[in-house]
Amino acid sequence: MLVVHHLSNSRSQRILWLLEELDVPYEIRFYEREGRSHLAPEELKSVHPLGKSPVITDEDRPVAESGAIVDYIVRRHGRGRLAPPPDSWLYDQYVQWLHYAEGSAALPLIMKGLTSYLGGMWRPLKERVDTELDTHLNYIDRSLAERDYLVGNAFSAADVQMSFIGELAAVRTDRSRFPNLDAWVRRLQSRPAYRAAIRRGGPYALEGG
Ligand SMILES: N[C@@H](CCC(=O)N[C@@H](CS)C(=O)NCC(=O)O)C(=O)O
Structure with missing residues (x-):
């Protein structure tokens, strides 16, 4: 089991x-x-x-x-x-999202939580974290501009893996600045x-x- x-x-x-x-x-x-x-x-x-x-x-x-x-x-x-068929180009995109979630997108979100406790002398670090966060959330938002899901237009395990990023974005920043990302998370959360x-x-x- x-x-x-x-x-x-x-x-x-x-x-x-x-x-x-x-x-x-x-x-x-x-x-x-x-x-x-x-x-x-x-x-x-x-x-x-x-x-x-x-x-x-x-x-x-x-x-x-x-x-x-x-x-x-x-x-x-x-x-x-x-998951898409393993020999398809969509599968390569699927693998990218599986790795991207924890390999790149999670770091600025985690850093944002940690640096929020730090005082003024940490401002340069906080600014860098904010810039990185915007880069990643804009990328995800743009990727969802013409589709409901991240890979092709079918729900896949890549959406599940990436969902944590979208959910954490709501508590670490104003997710309404990223409307496609926001709608995607709500779409995922409504699944039975x-x-x-x-x-x-x-x-x-x-x-x-
Ligand atoms: N990149 C790892 C991150 C694992 C991770 O840090 N998990 C957090 C929970 S969201 C944890 O276990 N925190 C408790 C701790 O660090 O003791 C993954 O995606 O599995």
Whole structure:
């Protein structure tokens, strides 16, 4: 049985959602963030040395890092669904979005949260973070200008992987400045499988700041 080690209010929510979309049976093991630090509890390190979420175990083998987990689930359990045919140009775009989410887009969003606590002397860093954030959110917004989904015009696991970026954008910046991105996130959140994943995974609220 596939087990999702699910940290509260975290990136693992999108893994639950992907499994709901594909109707793959799974179990959830719940972990709560530590009080003031908001870090994951130590016990998550017994699943994978990084102690981060998401991490899954499938037949007791761990897979960490959300892009790799999305790819694993689609390849091993997807039966050809939620990804373009592997020999197509669309597949290359699909892989790009899978990597781009955590490889590039997440960093300025995370930095924005961390630097919001810093005082005046950090202004140059904060300005750089804001510029980077605009670059990435504009790129995603423009990519969605003439389509409802990121790859071709069909919902895919790339939308699931990228959804965290769109959701975090709403708490770290004014997402209404990026109307296509904003509409896309709302479109994703209205999917029945998205809502089923929230019901199973429990409350999901990302932190502002
Ligand atoms: N790039 C990694 C990021 C993993 C990550 O940092 N997850 C956060 C939750 S959204 C986490 O585990 N935070 C708790 C901690 O760092 O202790 C992925 O996409 O899986």
